Amino acid sequence: MITTESPILRWVKSSYSNNGGTCVEWAPGYASATGVVPVRDSKQRTGPVLMVSVDAFAGLVRIARGTGL
Structure with missing residues (x-):
């Protein structure tokens, strides 16, 4: 499901997103x-x-780690 509305959430950046x-x-x-x-x-x-x-x-997460499905 995709939505443009979201409740107030505490967002955390993925550790795999460190390339800027x-x-x-x-x-x-x-x-x-x-x-x-x-x-x-x-x-x-x-x-x-x-x-x-x-x-x-x-x-x-498995895909991002390169360990496949």
């Missing part, structure tokens, strides 16, 4: 409380928020 360019943020507290992980582009803070399941987010 492509930056992804997520809200771990929201994920812990709901089982849904909000993800956004840190350069577009008022832009859309991708809401994914915990399992889908874990898959994205």
